[in-house]
Amino acid sequence: MDHVGLLPTSDRCRYAGEVRLGKQQRNQIFEAVSAGGLEPREFALEGGPRPIIRHRSTESTLVMRRPFWVTAALVWTRHRISCIVATKVVDGPVEDEECGTWTETLDAITSWVRAVKNELSSPDLWAELERDSGFQQARDPANTAFSAAEQAEIAEAVNVLQREATRRYSLSDDQVAALATQLQYLAEASMRTGRLDWRNLAAGAIVTLMAEAVLPPDVTRQILVQLMTSVGHLLGHPLPQLPV
Numbered sequence: 001m002d003h004v005g006l007l008p009t010s011d012r013c014r015y016a017g018e019v020r021l022g023k024q025q026r027n028q029i030f031e032a033v034s035a036g037g038l039e040p041r042e043f044a045l046e047g048g049p050r051p052i053i054r055h056r057s058t059e060s061t062l063v064m065r066r067p068f069w070v071t072a073a074l075v076w077t078r079h080r081i082s083c084i085v086a087t088k089v090v091d092g093p094v095e096d097e098e099c100g101t102w103t104e105t106l107d108a109i110t111s112w113v114r115a116v117k118n119e120l121s122s123p124d125l126w127a128e129l130e131r132d133s134g135f136q137q138a139r140d141p142a143n144t145a146f147s148a149a150e151q152a153e154i155a156e157a158v159n160v161l162q163r164e165a166t167r168r169y170s171l172s173d174d175q176v177a178a179l180a181t182q183l184q185y186l187a188e189a190s191m192r193t194g195r196l197d198w199r200n201l202a203a204g205a206i207v208t209l210m211a212e213a214v215l216p217p218d219v220t221r222q223i224l225v226q227l228m229t230s231v232g233h234l235l236g237h238p239l240p241q242l243p244v
Contacts, residue, residue, distance in 0.1 A: 018049035018050075018066070019049065019050060019051055019064045019065060019066060019083060021047070021051050021064075025102065026045060028106055029045060029053065029106075029109060032106060032109050032110045032113055033113055035110070036110060036113035036114055036116075036117055037117055038055075038113060038116065038117055038120075042055060042056055042057065043055055043056065044056060049065075050063055050064060050065040051063070051064045052064075053109065053112075055116050058089070058090045058116060058119060058120065059090065059091075060087075060088060060089045060090055060112075060115075060116045060119070061086075061087070061088050062085060062086070062087045062088075062108075062109060062112045063085070063086040063087075064083055064084070064085055064086075064105065065083070065084050065086065066082065066083065066084065067082050067084055067098070082098060082099075082100065083098070083099045083100075083105055084096055084097070084098055084099075085097045085098075085099055085105060085108040085109070085112075087108070087111075087112045087115075089112070089115045089116055089119055090119055122210075122217070123217050123221060142194075142195075142196075143194035143195060143196035143197060144194055144195060145193075145194055145195075146190050146191075146195060146198070146234065150190070150234050151187075151190045151191055153231070153234065154186070154187055154190045154231055154234070155187045155190070157227070157230040157231050158183040158184070158186055158187050158227070159183075159187075160230070161183060161223065161226055161227055161230065162176075162179060162180055162183050164226070165179060165219075165223055165226075166179075169219050169222075171215075174214075175214060175215060178209060178214045178215075179209065179214075179215070179223070182205040182206065182208065182209060183205075185205060186198070186201065186202050186205055189201050195234060195235055195236075196235075198235075199235050202227060202228075203224065206220060206223055206224045206227065207220065207224070209223075
C-alpha cells in the first residue's frame with residue numbers, strides 16, 4: 001500500500017491533509033449501505049480531499065477528513081491513524097467522531113446508514129393522523145388555560161385510553177407502565193399549561209414511546225390518533241370518532 005512519504009515532493013503538498021479511499025474501501029462502503037437495508041443507488045460517493053457519502057433524497061451526509069492539526073494525507077495502514085467522520089442526518093446537527101482505524105471508520109459509516117434508514121422508515125405521525133381521521137387543520141386556538149371541567153375531561157380521556165390500549169394491543173406489563181406514566185404526565189400537565197403547549201406535549205409524550213422502542217410504530221400511531229380524537233374539540237379541531 002502506498003504512503004505519502006513515498007510520493008515525489010511536489011505530490012506531498014498536493015495530498016497534504018487528504019483522505020484517500022482505495023477501491024477496497026469504496027467497495028466496503030457499498031456493502032455497508034446494502035447490509036444496512038438501503039439501495040446503494042440512492043447514495044452518491046464523492047471523491048476529493050474530503051470524501052463525502054450523500055443520501056440523495058434526504059441530503060444526509062457523511063464526510064471523512066483529517067483533523068485540522070494533521071497535514072499528512074491519510075492512507076489506510078495497519079497502524080493507528082486519525083480520521084474525523086462528520087455525519088448529518090437530514091437537517092439534524094453535524095456530529096464528529098474521531099476514528100483510529102479503517103474498521104472504526106467503517107463502523108461509523110454503518111451507524112450513519114442505520115440512522116438514515118431509521119429516518120426513512122419512521123412514520124410521520126401527524127400526517128397519518130390527518131389521513132386516518134379525515135382531520136382538516138383548523139385555525140390554532142389561543143393558548144389559553146384549560147378550565148377545571150376541561151382538565152377533568154382530559155383526565156377521563158387518558159384513563160379511558162389507558163384501559164382500551166391495554167386491552168386492544170395486548171401490552172406487556174412494562175409497556176402498560178410506560179404508557180401510564182406518559183398519560184398521567186399529560187393529565188397533570190393540563191393543569192398548568194395552555195392548550196397549544198399541551199397539544200405539543202401530548203404529541204411528544206406519545207411519540208417518545210416509539211422513539212425509545214417501547215411501543216411499535218403502528219400502536220403508537222393508533223394511540224396518538226385516539227388521544228387527539230377524544231380531546232380534539234378542546235384543541236380547536238374536532239375529530240371524527242375512530243372505528244372500533
